[in-house]
Amino acid sequence: MATEPYQYAEYYKYPGPQEGETALAFRQRIAGCLRDGGLTIEAHECYTGKRWDDPSAAMGDPGAPMTGLMGAVLMDFHGLNFGTTGERRIADEMMVGYLQIHQGDSEIERMIDAIGVDNFMFLFGSK
Numbered sequence: 001m002a003t004e005p006y007q008y009a010e011y012y013k014y015p016g017p018q019e020g021e022t023a024l025a026f027r028q029r030i031a032g033c034l035r036d037g038g039l040t041i042e043a044h045e046c047y048t049g050k051r052w053d054d055p056s057a058a059m060g061d062p063g064a065p066m067t068g069l070m071g072a073v074l075m076d077f078h079g080l081n082f083g084t085t086g087e088r089r090i091a092d093e094m095m096v097g098y099l100q101i102h103q104g105d106s107e108i109e110r111m112i113d114a115i116g117v118d119n120f121m122f123l124f125g126s127k
Contacts, residue, residue, distance in 0.1 A: 032086025060101040071097030
């Protein structure tokens with residue numbers, strides 16, 4: 001599936017753009033709906049506008065889906081919950097992933113190296 005919010009909204013039957021809603025606000029709203037629905041990969045792809053395996057979206061780039069996905073795994077792994085939902089939760093996950101990567105020793109990168117990226121993505125139900 002593509003990363004465009006219109007396609008996600010149509011496919012998952014979320015309301016389309018609201019009157020006066022900017023394109024960015026619509027993207028963020030749909031990404032938040034996806035995240036609240038447990039669709040972590042799709043939410044981060046929609047939020048960033050890039051697929052998780054896009055070569056131009058390097059891990060650690062603040063705008064890369066993998067950065068947020070790594071943050072989601074870390075938050076789950078360590079039992080972190082800031083009590084946020086929707087698009088705010090996505091932003092929290094992206095920040096946790098970014099900070100983990102840029103602190104110099106990435107727990108997630110070691111995990112991916114050990115189990116492989118396909119098995120890592122399997123954690124999210126990606127096929």
